[in-house]
Amino acid sequence: MNFTKFPRRNYLQGATPIEFMPALTKALGNDVKLYIKRDDLLPGSAGGNKTRKLEFCIADAMEKGADTIITCGAVQSNHARLTASWSAKEGLDCHLILEERVKGSYKEEASGNNFLFELLGVKSIGVVAGGSDMMGEMEKKAAELTAAGKKPYIIPGGASNAIGAMGYAVCAEETMAQLNEMRLVVDHIIVPSGSAGTHAGMMVGMTGVNGNIPISGVNVSRPKDVQEEIVYKLAVETAEKLEVKGGVAREGIVCFDQYVGPGYSLPTDSMVEAVNLFAKTEAILLDPVYSGKAAAGLIDLVRKGHFAKGSTVLFLHTGGSPALYAYMDTFRQA
Structure with a gap:
């Protein structure tokens, strides 16, 4: 993939860390190793994807x-x-x-x-x-x-248009370079799926570098079929812009909608549990709208045995912790 022909500002300060989450891995069990890509540490006021x-x-x-x-x-x-x-x-x-x-x-x-x-x-x-x-x-x-x-x-x-989604094609390329350097084999990547730019960009980037790591999105608002079509459409547009040969396969676009709850931004018990678990085991702050619900999906999938024993799963943390302060009552009542 060639990003040099597109105008781009220099906001990133190197790759965001990929970290092992040993305490959360132990807390969930099921012999699934959990890692996190810390895009919550990106520059900008309080960071985020x-x-x-x-x-x-x-x-x-x-x-x-x-x-x-x-x-x-x-x-x-x-x-x-x-x-x-x-x-x-x-x-x-x-x-x-x-x-x-x-x-x-x-x-x-x-x-x-x-x-x-x-x-x-x-x-x-x-x-x-x-x-x-x-x-x-x-x-x-x-x-x-x-x-x-x-x-x-x-x-x-x-x-979340083809211009913005290129940022997450860059992220996929960055992630694969880190995994190769770490000699870390990742079997699955979990991302929040909302306006679709992060999910679509990661799919395009992973295809463009032949990473061959399955990516699943955890929906924060829409039903599965609707969200998958939105992600696929944007992935096609982004792949065309970046001239990724062969484009993105429709069957590779997978979303889970069981963790949305009553609607966008509305709290769920599983989101509250996920935010608390990440904070108390790994000292990582999630947000209640995107990363919190995506993490709820990750936790449930691990518990249900969705990932094979011995798997390594990477969670993409998209940031957003400032929104926690607008939800203090939700967490204090939990």
Whole structure:
């Protein structure tokens, strides 16, 4: 894969660590060794996976002469936080459109990422009802800003287009280089699957480097069939952009939807258990929306014997711990 022909900012500071999780491995048993890829340690205000995607998206915006970034997400969006972070670093204005996917969940004075939007100097926050046409809302904002003399650039939710997903094709290549250096054989990779850029990018990258490691996504919102099609469509677009020969096989796109619970961002008992287990065994903070539910899936799959005895499984930690502070009541009541 050749990334050099695409504009890219230099936000990464080397590879993120791959670490063994001995205490969690022991706690779960079943003779499955658990490792973690620490993308929660990526640069940016409090870190997280969107930094990889924004290296490409913001570079594309700047090459096109933009002075303003518009993006969207849920009310506690990690993507919105990191977009605001890198916009501030680059001297770009940032405007957010937040989708209130759970009615009444947006609170102007809320903690977590909501507070960080303010601290990072976001120019405006528009809040719309769940199910709104988010691209349409961002385009309205772009028209308003253009009329005011600005040069806006729209980054889709999660930076999950073919430009952003390239960041996770890079991650797959980086991961394989680390595993080869460590002489570590990994039998399976588990990733959170939401806006699909991380999952699709990892699939494309693993195909592009002939890594031959199966990747499964744990859904955070949608049913299995819907999510798999979204991931596959984006993987095809990303593979075409990177000229990955043969593309990505549809049968390789696998998602688990049993851990979503009542809906996106709504707490589940298994998520609470996963966050507590990771914190108390490995001192690793997950987030309640993405990595927490993905880890709940990982834990359940290990317990159920989904992975063969003696397997080694790598969990991709996408970050997001600032959102924990907006869920303190959930954990204190558990």
